[in-house]
Structures are given as structure tokens and as C-alpha cells.
Amino acid sequence: MQTIYIQGPYNFDLVLSRLALDPLHNLHKEERWVKVPLRIKNKHIVVKVQATGTTDNPTFYLEVDEIDSSSLHNLIYKEISRIFRWDVSLLAIHEHFQKTKLKSLFDEHYGTPIVLDFHPYNSLIKCIIHQQLNLKFAFTLTQRFVTTYGFQKGGVWFYPLPETVAKLTVAELRELQFSTRKAEYIIDLSKEIINGHLDIDSLYEKSDEQIMEELIRLRGIGQWTIQNVLLFGLGRNNLFPIADIGIQNAIKKLLELEQKPSKEEMEIMMPEWQPYLSYASLYLWRSME
Known part of the structure; x- marks a missing residue:
């Protein structure tokens, strides 16, 4: 078992609530863990990721099922870190959106990362x-x-x-x-x-x-x-699917508009959210889930 310390904020409970939407995921919200299937060097490895800290001081246990996984230790950690985006400063992103129309969403879903599909x-x-x-x-x-x-x-x-x-x-x-x-x-x-x-x-x-x-x-x-x-799939930070109906409905609800915003209206909003458009997308989706 390995203990991981990362920079906060990082709300793993909100991560689990989103992962729980997919019935294929093996997780336990109360015990705060999810089991992740990895394919590394033609091996199929199951890694249990369990949160042990808080949103502001996040820590995790990694437990690997493979007896001979020690040789793959660094690759396993690298892949888990990639999937859960442990290298991204959510504090910097949160502070960026405090000056925007999405402030209330980033306060409500404080510390929510983009978690990637497992491959x-x-x-x-x-x-x-x-x-x-x-x-x-x-x-x-x-x-x-x-x-x-x-x-x-x-x-x-x-x-x-x-x-x-x-x-x-x-x-x-x-x-x-x-x-x-x-x-x-x-x-x-x-x-x-x-x-x-x-x-x-x-x-x-x-x-x-x-x-x-x-x-x-x-x-x-x-x-x-x-x-x-x-x-x-790849964790790019600055993407905004402007044609996505869920995002359009979320903006309509948040800004109390009479109808969904047009493409042109959304393009006017987007510059103040850059270079974190992907997080704007995620938090808007979260507001509708």
C-alpha cells in the first residue's frame, strides 16, 4: 500500500458521485474508494484508490492487486495520477473563476477535478x-x-x-x-x-x-x-463543446435566461474562462446532474 499526498483542494467525494453514474465502476462512496482497471505492459492490474484526507488536505492510499507489481510501481502511479489529474492545481483554477459569471458554480462544487476515462x-x-x-x-x-x-x-x-x-x-x-x-x-x-x-x-x-x-x-x-x-480521454484543459445541449441548458439556468444562449453569445462568454474551458464545461454539467 502506498500513501499519496497532493495539493488541495480536491473533492474525492464529488469524484465518486460522478463515477457512480456509470454502473461499470466498482466503488464505495461511504468508504471513499474506487477500483481502477489498468493495462500496463500487457498486464491487467486492478488498483484500489481510497481517499483518507479532506478536500483541503487530500491524501490517498493506493493498493495494487499484483504480487509482482513492484517493477511497474512508477508506471502505475503515473497512470493513476493521469486519470485523477493529481498534477492539476485546482486552487489556481478556482481562483481564476472567482472573477467570472461561473463563480457560484465553482464555490458550490469546490475542488471538483476532471477525472478521465480509464483508457x-x-x-x-x-x-x-x-x-x-x-x-x-x-x-x-x-x-x-x-x-x-x-x-x-x-x-x-x-x-x-x-x-x-x-x-x-x-x-x-x-x-x-x-x-x-x-x-x-x-x-x-x-x-x-x-x-x-x-x-x-x-x-x-x-x-x-x-x-x-x-x-x-x-x-x-x-x-x-x-x-x-x-x-x-486525454485531459485537455481548454475545451468547450459549444454545441452540447447540457451546457447550453446549464448556462440558461445559471444566468436565468429566457432561452438557451446562441453560439455567438457563448463565444462572447468563453474568453474570460480561458485557459480552463474544460473546467467551465465540467462545472456547468455538474450543475445539471
Whole structure:
């Protein structure tokens, strides 16, 4: 077991409440832990992350299931830190938004970080599944997919590998209530990866613009999907999905507008939120959950 100390604020209880929306996550809100599935050097590792401190003085225990994980210690910590964004100063972000129209949201959800999907491939698959579905059924369909074609270890579900998904048929996914197009999209995406036409790991090092150019060519992946992957798959700090209805409704509610803001109105608001547009997005979504 390893004890981790990070700079506050960091509200892990709000992290768990958001992670709890997804039935695939293995967590316990009262005991303040979540089990994270990692794939590192072809090993499947389960890491239990448990909060032991407070929002202002956050500390965590990391418990790893692998007996031989000592050789991977640094890689495990690096990946957990990436997922939970322990390298980001939420205090600086909170102070930035004290001078903006979003001040009340940042006070209410003080110390809420952006927590990433456990792997960018998972993020891509989940975003494709979630397209144009209500949130409840989107989570249900994702759960069916993972529990049918992924696998479980230590009570934690791992998404299926691209090699597995590439071999599926549209008919098999249709049995889970996928639309024909969504089934084609995730199979085609997985084939692109195993054929070497898309290197998921290389996305970490590329700019937002390079990633947009690379992913937009793939069937079923549009601007909304790419923005969500950049935000929740790769942790980019300055993204604002301006076409997202949830964000539009949140601004309407917060500013007590008669109707949802137009694209032009939102573009006028955005400069004062930079360079933390991703956090503006998250806190607006949180206000509607």
C-alpha cells in the first residue's frame, strides 16, 4: 500500500458521485474508494484508490492487486495520477473563476477535478455508444457491451481489447440493441487500431488540432465525440463543446435566461474562462446532474 499526498483542494467525494453514474465502476462512496482497471505492459492490474484526507488536505492510499507489481510501481502511479489529474492545481483554477459569471458554480462544487476515462480507447468506444442516446440507456448499452465482450478481474470490469472488438459482427452487436451504424463504427474503429492505421498511445503527445484531423476521418466520429475524448480521454484543459445541449441548458439556468444562449453569445462568454474551458464545461454539467 502506498500513501499519496497532493495539493488541495480536491473533492474525492464529488469524484465518486460522478463515477457512480456509470454502473461499470466498482466503488464505495461511504468508504471513499474506487477500483481502477489498468493495462500496463500487457498486464491487467486492478488498483484500489481510497481517499483518507479532506478536500483541503487530500491524501490517498493506493493498493495494487499484483504480487509482482513492484517493477511497474512508477508506471502505475503515473497512470493513476493521469486519470485523477493529481498534477492539476485546482486552487489556481478556482481562483481564476472567482472573477467570472461561473463563480457560484465553482464555490458550490469546490475542488471538483476532471477525472478521465480509464483508457482513451474506452473513451472513444463510450463516446460512440453515447451518441444521441439518453444518459441512462447509454450507460446500460455500454454495460451490456463490456460485460459481454470484456472480462472481469477482482470485481472490476475491463473493456474488451480492440483485437476482440474487430472480430465482432454487426449482427452480434445488434443483439445487444446497438444500431447498425454504431455497431459498424466501433468495429471499424477497432480494425483501424489493429491494422496500424490509428495509434491510440500516440494521441497523448499530439495537439488538439492534430488529434481532430486524425480522428475526424473515421466513420462515426465527429466533432462532439472528439471534443469529449480530448476532455475525458486525454485531459485537455481548454475545451468547450459549444454545441452540447447540457451546457447550453446549464448556462440558461445559471444566468436565468429566457432561452438557451446562441453560439455567438457563448463565444462572447468563453474568453474570460480561458485557459480552463474544460473546467467551465465540467462545472456547468455538474450543475445539471
